[in-house]
Ligand SMILES: Nc1ncnc2c1ncn2[C@@H]1O[C@H](COP(=O)(O)OP(=O)(O)OP(=O)(O)O)[C@@H](O)[C@H]1O
C-alpha cells in the first residue's frame with residue numbers, strides 16, 4: 001500500500017500467472033472485499049470486479065503472465081493490467097464483440113466468447129489498451145466514484 | 146447501532162473458547178474474547194454453521210417452547226416443509242399433521258401448499274423480463290442477508306415474494322378469524338421451525354413490515370412427542386394439502402423442478418452459494434434464468450433444527466415428491482392473492498454496508514492503509530489464538546479499535562523469546 005501525500009490512495013497489486021485457472025478470479029474477489037470495506041457504492045464495486053476479472057482472465061489465458069494493479073483514490077479507481085507478451089496482433093479486431101482466438105479447450109471451460117475486452121470498455125469510464133505483436137499488452141481503465 | 150435480533154446465540158457456560166466456529170463463520174462474525182465466543186450481531190446472518198460445528202453445543206437457536214401457546218386463545222401450527230422428510234416413508238404424513246392437535250394446537254396448516262401457490266407465480270416470472278436474470282429465489286433468509294451484506298448489487302435479482310411460511314400464516318390467521326368471528330389478536334400462529342434463520346426472519350422480517358407468525362418451535366423439540374402421539378391416535382382429518390412439487394421445495398433443486406425449467410442453478414451450502422453469487426455478480430451467469438441457494442447442505446431438509454440425517458431426509462422428499470399428486474392451485478387464485486397483497490413484498494430489501502471501515506471515503510482509505518500496515522506486522526498464519534478468524538480480520542479489529550496488536554499470541558511469544566516480532 002502506498003500513500004501519496006497530496007493524493008491519498010491505496011495500491012493493490014496481484015501477480016497473475018499464465019494458465020493458472022485455479023486462482024483466476026482471486027484478484028477481483030480480493031479487490032471487491034477491499035472496496036466493500038471502503039464503503040464504495042455497490043454498482044461501482046460490481047463494475048470494478050467485472051473489469052479486473054476480465055483483465056485477469058485474459059492474462060491467464062492469452063499471455064505469459066503479468067500483474068494487475070489497482071489504485072483506489074477518493075474520487076476514482078484506476079486499474080492497470082500488464083503482461084509480458086506475446087501481445088495482440090490487431091487490437092481493433094480484438095476489441096470487437098465476439099472476436100476470440102481462444103482454443104476449443106479454453107472454450108470448453110466457458111471462456112472465449114470474445115466479450116472480455118468489450119465488457120472492460122463498457123463497464124469502465126475510461127479505457128485504454130496498448131499492445132503490439134511480440135510485445136506486452138497494457139490495459140488501463142478508470143472508474144469514477 | 147440498529148437493533149439486531151438473532152436466533153443464533155451462545156450459551157457461554159458451555160463455550161470453552163475453541164476456534165471451531167470462528168473459522169467456519171462465513172461472514173467472520175465470531176470473535177473469541179476472554180475465552181468465550183462472541184457473535185458480532187450486525188454481521189450474523191443466522192446460517193447456523195456455528196450451531197452445527199460446535200462440539201460443545203454451546204451455540205443454539207433461540208426459539209419458543211410450547212408454553213407460548215398459553216398466550217393465545219386459538220393456536221395454529223404452521224408445519225414447515227422439512228417435516229415431510231423427518232419420518233420413515235411407511236408413516237402417513239397426514240396422520241403426522243393430525244398429531245399437532247394433540248399438542249394443543251386448534252388448527253394445523255401445511256406450509257408446503259404455499260409453495261404450490263408460489264410455483265405458479267414464479268413460473269410466469271421466469272418468462273417475463275421484469276427482473277434481471279438470473280432470478281434469485283430466497284426461500285432461505287440467510288442467503289437474503291448474505292446478499293444484503295456481501296452482494297448488494299444483486300438485490301435487484303431477488304424474487305419479490307414472501308416465503309411459504311409467511312403466506313401460510315396470513316392465510317391461516319384470516320381464515321380462522323373469519324370462521325370463528327374473532328379478532329386476529331386472539332389467534333397465535335406458530336412455525337414448526339427447521340432453522341434459526343427462519344426464526345430470525347419472524348422477529349426481524351425482510352421485505353415486509355411485520356410477520357404474521359407469532360412464534361417458532363423447533364422440529365427437534367417436538368419430534369419425540371409427535372412419534373408418541375402418532376402411535377396413539379387414529380383420527381385422520383385431511384390437512385396435508387400440498388402437491389409433490391410443493392413438498393419438493395424442501396430440498397435443493399425443488400423450486401426449479403416445480404417450476405419445470407432447465408436453465409437453472411440450485412446450490413446448497415453457504416460457502417458454495419458464496420462462490421456462485423460471486424460468479425453472478427461478475428455477470429458470468431446472465432444466461433441462467435433461475436438461481437436457488439440454501440445455507441444448508443441439501444436445502445431446508447438440512448436445517449440444523451431438523452432431526453433426520455439431511456441426506457436421508459432429502460432422498461425421502463424426492464420420493465414423496467414423485468408419489469404425491471399434482472398441484473390443486475388454480476392460477477387465477479394465485480394471481481388474486483398476489484393482487485390482494487397477500488404475497489408480494491412491501492418493503493425494499495436494502496443493502497447493509499456494515500463492512501465499511503468509515504462512512505467518509507477519505508478516512509476509510511486512511512484506515513485501510515493502516516490496516517494493511519498492521520497486517521504486515523502480523524505473522525499471517527491465521528492461527529485464531531488472538532480471537533479473530535484470520536490475521537487480516539485481526540488487523541481490521543485493531544483498526545476498528547476492537548483489539549490490540551498485542552493480542553497476537555505469536556508476536557507476544559516472539560517478544561518474550563527475545564527475537565524481533
Ligand atoms: N493480454 C492479452 N495478451 C494477448 N492477447 C490478448 C490479451 N487479451 C486479449 N487478447 C486477444 O484478444 C482477443 C479478445 O479478447 P477478449 O477478452 O475480448 O475475448 P476472449 O478472452 O477471447 O473471450 P472472453 O473474454 O469472452 O472469454 C483474445 O481472444 C486474444 O486473442
Ligand code: SF4
Pocket residue numbers: 191192193284285286287288339340341342343439440441444445446447448449
Ligand atoms: S437452507 Fe433452509 S433450513 Fe437452512 S438456513 Fe436456509 S431457510 Fe433455514
Ligand SMILES: [Mg+2]
Pocket residue numbers: 054057058112115116117
Ligand atoms: Mg477475455
